[in-house]
Amino acid sequence: MSLEQCEKYTDSALRVGDADRYPQRVAGEFIGVVVSNDWVNKEYKHLVLKVHERALGTYAGQFFHLLCPTPDGAEVWMRRPMSVYRVDKKAGQLEFLYKCEGRGTRGMGMLAKGDEFNIAGPLGKGFKLDPAWKNIVVLGRGVGLATLAPLSQLAAEKKVGVTTILSARNPDVVMSKDLFESLGAKTVTVLDTDKSSDVANVSKIIEALIADKKADAFFTCGSSRLLKLMQQLGKKHGIPGQVAMEQIMVCGVGACYVCMRTFEIDGVKTLKRVCRDGPVFDMQTAVGW
Ligand SMILES: Cc1cc2nc3c(=O)[nH]c(=O)nc-3n(C[C@H](O)[C@H](O)[C@H](O)COP(=O)(O)OP(=O)(O)OC[C@H]3O[C@@H](n4cnc5c(N)ncnc54)[C@H](O)[C@@H]3O)c2cc1C
Structure with a gap:
């Protein structure tokens, strides 16, 4: 089948x-x-x-x-x-x-x-890893890190290098660091408390990874501003990406159409069901929230 x-x-x-x-x-x-x-x-x-x-x-x-x-x-x-x-x-x-x-x-x-x-x-549909990707950058915030965490398992199985940028309000709510590191990922923590989570600083970190050839693909979840940043950098450097979207759901299997969100494909706006068509989508098609 x-x-x-x-x-x-x-x-x-x-x-x-x-x-x-x-x-x-x-x-x-x-x-x-x-x-x-x-x-x-x-x-x-x-x-x-x-x-x-x-x-x-x-x-x-x-x-x-x-x-x-x-x-x-x-x-x-x-x-x-x-x-x-x-x-x-x-x-x-x-x-x-x-x-x-x-x-x-x-x-x-x-x-x-x-x-x-x-x-x-x-x-739903999960993340995909292209066999050509040797190193990926994972950027998550808050509970988005829970969604991104199994990527570390998948990448470890496929021998893909991972750099994870963990964004959080303060050090007490940084999550998944141990899990990512136990599976061989490098982690960088950025916080609101010392302003290291500012978009400009995160952008610098990702640009350095791109220059170091450590960014064959981007993955993100949990923040609209971080999604926009990865979209911009992805467009600028021709790097593909995936985003896991969250949306209020009822049936979860595609029947009720409650979890529709707007996506833009080749300049055309279209609605998709997050539960069934996603929750993981091509990053460049996602319209932030
Ligand atoms: C695909 C997907 C994966 C998720 N994974 C996680 C995860 O790993 N860990 C985690 O903590 N949260 C996750 N969430 C968010 C989680 O579903 C909501 O926080 C949760 O439904 C809130 O329920 P509640 O009863 O505590 O809140 P309430 O406010 O009482 O929920 C009321 C209604 O809103 C819906 N709802 C509220 N917030 C969200 C939200 N952000 N996304 C979707 N529905 C929402 C609930 O399903 C419920 O129908 C995920 C959401 C989606 C869509």
């Missing part, structure tokens, strides 16, 4: 019990069991789930749609989209890094070891 045919089955992903009819189906609904759910700082938690082996077949940049428990006894309407932070195939575990902010993620924050958690996925 071709990948394209497989993708067709994503629409039926939430139908339970059809695994026999569609053995090569790429997505499904799974019950994960919580291994741990710990705070990594004051705002973010790290959830580790033991899952069915089919849920482990996820690409960097894909996401799961999570049925979050209630934090207050009232119903939590709709699933919440969440990028896969890390896949541990040996241990049969999926990991998520998330910001505890609204009712869904606060409910998630209450999950304890041994609890069951309903997840649907893997969904």
Whole structure:
């Protein structure tokens, strides 16, 4: 079955019990069991789930749609989209890094070891690595770093060098540094507190990487101003790039069209569904927010 045919089955992903009819189906609904759910700082938690082996077949940049428990006894309407932070195939575990902010993620924050958690996925189109790329630059901010983190796994598998620029408000909320470094990536941290996260400084860092031939492709998530910077530098130096977009979602499988965003392709503005056509898109087509 071709990948394209497989993708067709994503629409039926939430139908339970059809695994026999569609053995090569790429997505499904799974019950994960919580291994741990710990705070990594004051705002973010790290959830580790033991899952069915089919849920482990996820690409960097894909996401799961999570049925979050209630934090207050009232119903939590709709699933919440969440990028896969890390896949541990040996241990049969999926990991998520998330910001505890609204009712869904606060409910998630209450999950304890041994609890069951309903997840649907893997969904969407993830990052792609061109075999010709030897070195890539990854630029993320805030929770965008959770989405970019699995690129480090993918790049390590393909023996691609990674420089990651981690942008954060302050040192307490710098995330994924350890994960990137443990997989061989070089990291540069830029902060609002010392103004090193200013666009002009980040631009200088990337220009130096380009001059050093360490930038065959760009990857970004989590900041409109950083997306614009990478688009400008990409255009100027002819460097391709990919961006992972975030958008409020309802169905997560392309049926409801709630997550439409504007893209510009060859000068023509067009609408695309972030859940199904993305969430990873060609960087130059994305219109910032
Ligand atoms: C593809 C994708 C991957 C994501 N990956 C991560 C991740 O790895 N870690 C993480 O912390 N966050 C991630 N987000 C954002 C995350 O989905 C929202 O923060 C979360 O849905 C907020 O839910 P809530 O109940 O806490 O907030 P609420 O404000 O109560 O949510 C209300 C509604 O808004 C939606 N919503 C709110 N903020 C966002 C947002 N930024 N993007 C999409 N929907 C939103 C929720 O789904 C819900 O329907 C991702 C979003 C997308 C689209």
